[in-house]
Amino acid sequence: MSFLRIDAVSKSFGANTVVQKFDLSIRKGEFVSLLGPSGCGKTTVLRMVAGFETPSSGAIVIDGQDVTNLPPNRRRIGMVFQAYALFPNMSVFDNVAFGLKIAGMAKAEIGARVTEMLKLIGLGHLADRYPYQMSGGQQQRVALARALAPKPQVLLLDEPLSALDAKIRTSLREEIRQIQQQLGITTIFVTHDQEEALSISDRIVVMNGGRAEQVGTPFEIYNRPATRFVASFIGTLSLLEGEAMGDGQMDVAGQKIAVTDLRGAPGTPVTLALRPEALSLVPSAERANTLQGEIEAVQFLGSVVRMRVRMGANVLLLDAFNSPAAPPPLRGETVSLHFAPGDGQILDQPLAV
Ligand code: ATP
Numbered sequence: 595m596s597f598l599r600i601d602a603v604s605k606s607f608g609a610n611t612v613v614q615k616f617d618l619s620i621r622k623g624e625f626v627s628l629l630g631p632s633g634c635g636k637t638t639v640l641r642m643v644a645g646f647e648t649p650s651s652g653a654i655v656i657d658g659q660d661v662t663n664l665p666p667n668r669r670r671i672g673m674v675f676q677a678y679a680l681f682p683n684m685s686v687f688d689n690v691a692f693g694l695k696i697a698g699m700a701k702a703e704i705g706a707r708v709t710e711m712l713k714l715i716g717l718g719h720l721a722d723r724y725p726y727q728m729s730g731g732q733q734q735r736v737a738l739a740r741a742l743a744p745k746p747q748v749l750l751l752d753e754p755l756s757a758l759d760a761k762i763r764t765s766l767r768e769e770i771r772q773i774q775q776q777l778g779i780t781t782i783f784v785t786h787d788q789e790e791a792l793s794i795s796d797r798i799v800v801m802n803g804g805r806a807e808q809v810g811t812p813f814e815i816y817n818r819p820a821t822r823f824v825a826s827f828i829g830t831l832s833l834l835e836g837e838a839m840g841d842g843q844m845d846v847a848g849q850k851i852a853v854t855d856l857r858g859a860p861g862t863p864v865t866l867a868l869r870p871e872a873l874s875l876v877p878s879a880e881r882a883n884t885l886q887g888e889i890e891a892v893q894f895l896g897s898v899v900r901m902r903v904r905m906g907a908n909v910l911l912l913d914a915f916n917s918p919a920a921p922p923p924l925r926g927e928t929v930s931l932h933f934a935p936g937d938g939q940i941l942d943q944p945l946a947v
């Protein structure tokens with residue numbers, strides 16, 4: 595059951611179409627991230643859901659109501675922006691109370707609600723402070739409290755963490771997720787940071803050039819990237835180029851490996867995406883599904899050792915756990931790499947018929 599539906603929405607500014615036939619269904623209480631490079635249209639989608647932009651075509655439906663042409667203040671939406679956007683001349687209390695006053699709530703009720711919200715974000719003791727007296731992280735929590743105070747039915751977060759330093763960013767994203775789950779509020783989160791999206795979301799929409807390239811859980815997006823773009827945008831991986839052999843096997847420069855779900859007639863070019871952690875070093879080529887290659891570089895990263903291994907025109911990255919008992923192999927050594935047939939992902943393969 596979808597609570598929020600974006601239905602074939604497009605948006606053009608003059609001749610420039612920045613969102614193209616964008617579809618998305620979000621369940622009640624779900625946390626969905628829009629992830630993609632700068633300029634891919636994430637913010638424009640969010641602003642159309644908020645009502646700050648009107649779609650050129652398509653519809654936006656929230657809880658069964660078509661809101662496409664409703665102004666922002668009639669959509670029951672709470673929004674948090676990248677820049678804290680608090681009212682600088684108002685105390686924390688007044689900032690959080692702002693939407694409630696506009697809505698005409700009684701004074702006593704406002705007091706109770708603001709107190710409840712400040713408690714939720716752990717800033718009850720700072721109600722009398724002004725924005726300039728607070729850190730960026732605290733200001734952003736106040737912005738969140740202000741957005742949530744009027745009990746919106748949808749929370750929209752536009753890169754709310756990107757102005758903060760790395761440590762605060764990580765702790766605040768956990769806090770946002772925890773509050774979102776506690777309240778069960780349907781949320782759309784815009785970010786260009788893949789780690790942020792992977793760590794916080796129920797589902798991720800990877801956007802490219804105004805379109806949704808893939809929609810899936812973090813697990814699916816990371817492990818089963820549907821396209822070359824998604825594969826290269828999310829995390830680290832290597833691409834192995836070869837040819838289908840017609841029997842679920844792939845030929846990589848004369849070496850034969852099995853790959854789950856490999857279709858394609860013999861001779862068809864195949865690109866296999868492999869994460870560094872999917873590969874392991876094995877003592878020799880005797881195990882099934884191994885490839886031989888030469889170590890080109892070894893990077894000691896602490897808990898993990900990353901190796902770059904060349905096989906003809908292909909270069910594979912491999913992560914091995916550090917073992918105090920066994921120093922990593924050296925540059926120039928020939929090694930055997932193993933991966934399970936189901937651990938790679940074939941890119942841009944036509945769908946099964
Ligand atoms: P970023 O991460 O940099 O914010 P984004 O993915 O959120 O990028 P949008 O802000 O949605 O991207 O912008 C998508 C495209 O639409 C960009 O090329 C942008 O220049 C253009 N655009 C956005 N708003 C307007 C506008 N009001 N008028 C004209 N062009 C616009």
